[in-house]
Amino acid sequence: MRALKRFGAEGIALLGAAVVFLVPFSFMLLTAVKDPLQSADLDFSWPNEWRAVQNLLEVIEARDYVLLRAYLNSTILTVVSVTLIVLFAAMAAFVLQRRAGRIGSLANFLVLAGLIIPPAIVPTIWLLQAIGLFKTLPGLILIEVAFHLSFAVLLFRAFVAAIPRELDEAAQIDGCTGLALFFRVIFPLLRPVTVTVIVTSSVAVFNDFVNPLYFLPGDDNATVQVTLYNFQSQYSTQWNLLFMDIVLITIPPLLLFIFFNRKIVAGMTAGAIKG
């Protein structure tokens, strides 16, 4: 009887989660393979005609292969930004955790400020224009690095706290200080949290829509998120192509999720609670 009751509860929980979380994703997939006419109904129905390959090709060819360029741009943006975020944040977090003092508390304050303060957008555009980086990929990379540093520093700092200082002392005796101490001893030990930072910040940068919208407008520089607007217009929207595009840009986060699911959750929780 009890077993039966538990089985029932599990069934309900599973059903609830399936309806609430899986239905929207199946809707995306179904609409992505419909023909233009049926997809315009935007209902939850079985496709009359499966056009997966044709829709895929049309999305890729649209606007002179803008999606491929966007994929290239997004990949460069994500890889470079995340590399810099990891390096810069880990170094800063290391000193921040190990060394107290007035500069340390100022840095601490700035990290928190970076988490709370919304970026001032038009002045940032003005500044990028002044240094000649507005509407360029390097400009957007710097933006992503600056905006995501704080969170990464917090995650790293919580983790550095768990590395015993005796290790630093032992390394110092062997003549390692500063950069050498960091890169040879500390950074390799940070690997678990580094994975977390890589995953969370690459998802954030890859999925970012707001910053490319402001700081990197134009078809040549499109990132994948911005391509979603190609298939939408005020008068007619090609719904099947739009949803095929959605499916395509959801693939990279899906892959990350499949490979790192456990690690993301473990690392996030460590950072969120201890931090």
Add this chain to the structure above:
Amino acid sequence: MVTQQEAGPRTVPGPALPRPHARRNAAYPYGLYLPAAVVYLVIFLVPTAMAFYFALTRWTLFDSTFVGLDNFRDFFAEQNLRAGFANTLVYAVLTSGLKVVFGLLLGVLLTSRLRLRGFLRSVVFFPVLVSTVAVGITFSALLRPDTGLVDKTLAVVGIDGPDWLGDAGTALLSVALVDVWKGVGLATVIYIAGIMSIPRDYYQAVAVDGGGAWHRFRHVTLPLSWPATYSVIILSLIGGLRSFDLIWTMTRGGPGFTSDTIASIIYKQYQAGFFGLSTAGNVILFVVVTAVVVPLNRFLAKRQVTS
């Protein structure tokens, strides 16, 4: 080991060694801050500081004329803009409240002895990783009147569903619910960690005293997952106050201006070329976020210590 080796050179006459304190710090040079500091200073702090000046000007990006507080006066004099101010607060409070409630419930459910626990955890967390714009477009379709899945389902049980995004009364609420759908996975993960760090002994104590599931929740899980609640509230309030992409994708601030928030107004004014006004919006957003988050953070942190 350590002391022996350090004792070595001290017997040799020569220049005094630096104080141990100073030597310890030398291993952690401030230089390691440098790359982060430069990027952060130039790209983030300088524009933030300049915003306070440009908010007081009529500004074309090349020329600026000082106009004093005119932009702020315009901002609060125009009804649409004032509505955006109120919407921002409603949106943030609503989303973070719901994320606390659902995150806690899901957290309790997904730390219980459910056989499908692992699968459910993944299912709930996945939307966190999907792009907000994709989520917004998908739900705009699901929430359409008549043909959308939500209204069709409601029709089955005889309810005539509203035009979720097209009706001034429900637009902001609908977007907020989608925000909760997307973000509750993160809240759940934070709660799972919080609940799992509660020592088992407390639950055993409740069992010894003859308490049931409700007692376990009310007297152990709820108070002891406080640090998680604290993180969820702060994170989702900050996110909610700054939220832009979901609102922009789903309603463009409409119908009319009924779901505009400060962040969407900043974008609209920027698009229209009113750079000074847009920046004034930024300063207002800055003030609102600071005024809400900083005192709340202090208050919650204090409660955390005493509980």
